[in-house]
Amino acid sequence: MLLILLILAGTGAVGGLKLFPLLQNRIASYLDLPPLEKGLPALTISLATLTSGAYFLHVTQKTQPPVYGPWLLLSVGLCCLSLFLFHLRNQLETREAGAGVVVPLPLFRALVLLCVLLFLLTHLDASDFAALATFLEIVRSVVVTAICLTGCWLVWSIKLPDTLIRYRKAMRLGMTAIAAALLIIELSGYANFSSFLLIGLLGTVMMAYLLRFALFFIDEVIGGLFTGKYPWQQRLRRKLGLPSQNNLMGITWIRVTVKLLAWAATFMLFLQLWGLSDKQLTKIRTGLIDGFGIGELIVSPARILLGVFIFACGWTLVSWMKMQLERRWLENASFSLSAKETLVTMTGYCGIAVAVIFGLSVAGFSFSNLAVIAGALSVGIGFGMQNIVNNFVSGLIILFERPVKRGDWISIGNTEGYVQKISVRSTLIQTFDRSDVIVPNSELISNQVTNMTLHDNFGRLIVPMGVAYGSDTELVRTILLEIAAGIKEVVNDGSAPKPQVLFLAFGDSALNFELRCHLRNIDRRLNVKSEINYEIDRAFRKHNISMPFPQRDLYIKEFPRGMNTPGAGEPARGNNIHRAG
Known part of the structure; x- marks a missing residue:
């Protein structure tokens, strides 16, 4: 039965490798994980072959399930070993020298085969044949010795990167001490104890690798859905x-x-x-x-x-x-x-x-x-959570009452900008200089808030200006109305008050006017105001309408000694300098 299972295991592994080129494209298109690329076909074919062989033995030899059950478990273990071996072989063969831990592949293969042989010898029942039992015991001792020596040789031959070079001496001494202790126990006649320790150590290493592989698989499959790392995850x-x-x-x-x-x-x-x-x-x-x-x-x-x-x-x-x-x-x-x-x-x-x-x-x-x-929450709210609860309730009020909503142009205190997000505790406002301001929801409920776009995007724009005394005020009014009529963002269809020009006051140095108009989208207020100012400057220059500026008269009674009296040069613009007589 042992020979049959070994043949089936070898057949399954070889079959998995032979079918790998055929399955590679299909597997890679759905699961682009390097550890599975070579191990998955061998694992699948080996498990199917060994399970079929065990069932064949059960049918032909009329054996009970408990008889071939351990061998079926052994087949699963061999499949896991094949996955382990294929994955590490892929890593060891493709890893560049100096890029990581470099393990001699022949020594590693020999160690894995010796471990499999020790597992088989440990679980083989030959109690009915005394001579065979004695022979297997000798073989088992030889295998244990070979595993210890091969393990030491492997550890001493491993090349570590610069980041791990300081652990090399500890690894070598530790492995040598463990191998020496196992050999002493084995040669002292405690064969079962040495086998127990060796299988425990090797099994722990195997479980550590399988755990690492499982965690890697979880990160790549489940965690990859978080960002869509692989093509199949992107399609999903x-x-x-x-x-x-x-x-x-x-x-x-x-x-x-x-x-x-x-x-x-x-x-x-x-x-x-x-x-x-x-x-x-x-x-x-x-x-x-x-x-x-x-x-x-x-x-x-x-x-x-x-x-x-x-x-x-x-x-x-x-x-x-x-x-x-x-x-x-x-x-x-x-x-x-x-x-x-x-x-x-x-x-x-x-x-x-x-x-x-x-x-x-x-x-x-x-x-x-x-x-x-x-009751505990009420005490917590009374002491330190009242602000959190206040903001949460205020957030619910904002969501249902909707005094502000995402995209609104609001002003609260010294903060003015657009509402980007309304969350449970706070509201995010983006100012015009692209700064994000987090405002607690309770402030939006308890304080005065100006919402420029609560019901619609209409808004009024005021453009002040001044013209020189003596200018034709009717001409100024006509020019300003024509400019407002030529701006497409200004409402002129009667859906809002039409543009109007107001003669507000006789100023100190100018006649003060205001152009008032309504815009379809108040968000473009600054752009429209800039465009109107350009048009006003162009039209006033065309009609020779001057826009005065403040003028100051400075009277100097006496210049300091050693300072010349200003000549005939023209004084600075906007200032008249006179010397008192």
Whole structure:
């Protein structure tokens, strides 16, 4: 049976490698993970071949499942070893010298084969054949010795990068000490103890690698969905309607819970590997699943982990629904933009609340204690959380009453700009110089807020100016009205008051006028004002209408000694200098 299983294992591994060129393109198109590129075909074919062989033995030899069950487990172990070997071979052959840890590949292959042989010899039952048992015991001792020597040789031959060179001496001495201790135990006649230690050490190394591989797989598959690292993940994100710049935050918590599950499974396998009894394992497993008591409180790590996983899934689903509501489902709805935003925000709040309730329920939280929790929250609100609750309630009022909404041009205190986002606690305002100002929601409710675009984007623009005394005021009025009529952003169709020119006052040095007009989009107020000023300057120059400036007369009674009297040169513009006689 052993020979048959070895033949089947070899056939499966070779078949997996032969089929690799045919499966490479299809596998790579769906899962672009380097550790799986060569190991997955060999793993699949080996497992299928060995399982079929075990079933064939069961049918033909009329054996019971307990007889070939350990061999079936052995086949799974060989498949894992093939995955381990193929992955490391790929890494070791492609790694450049000096770029990382360089391991001699022939020594590594020999060590893996010796470990597989030791595993087979340890689990081979030859108690019915005394001569064979003695021979296998000698072979096992030779294999143990070879493993120790090969392991030492391998560690002493490893080339470490500059960042790890300081650990080389410790690694060599540690491996030499472990190998020497195992050899002394083996030669002292404690064969079972040496085999136990050696299998435990090798199994620990194998589990550490498998854990690392599992964590890498989780990061690449689940974490890759967060950013769309691989083509198949990008296709999935496109099918789900997820833009490249938007990420589902709940995926991070899903990844964390799956990683914790991988750590827990590795911990249980580690305890079983080092000989913990089935009774103790059952007790630990029961404590993890059913929970353990801390006073009157029952804590179940498995239920807590499942509750966090359900909350993470709910959070991810709610985030996806919010994006679909905003980008697809409400795109053609007859709601205003602010109503859509309110619906999306409240959907998110309600969805998160439902996810929290489901997560707490699965985690074993008793809702009969809500009165106690409410009392604790009331005390917390009274002492230090009143501002947080005030801002949260104010945020809800803003969402329902909608005095401000995203995109509005508002002014509060010394802050003026556009509303970018209204969240639970605060509102984000972007000023005209592209600075982001975070304003607590309670200030928007309790303070005076000027909203330039609450109901529409119409707004009034005032352009002041002055002309010199003696100018034709009617001509000035006509020119200003013509300029206002020629600006397309100015309302001239009667939907708002028409432009008008006001003669306000006789100033100190000018006749003061104002052009008042309404704009279709008050956001372009500065641009329109600049354009009107350009047109006013051009028209006044054309009609010889001067725009005066303040003029100052300076009278000097006496110049200081040694200073010449100003000559006939023209004084600075806007200033008249006179010497008193």
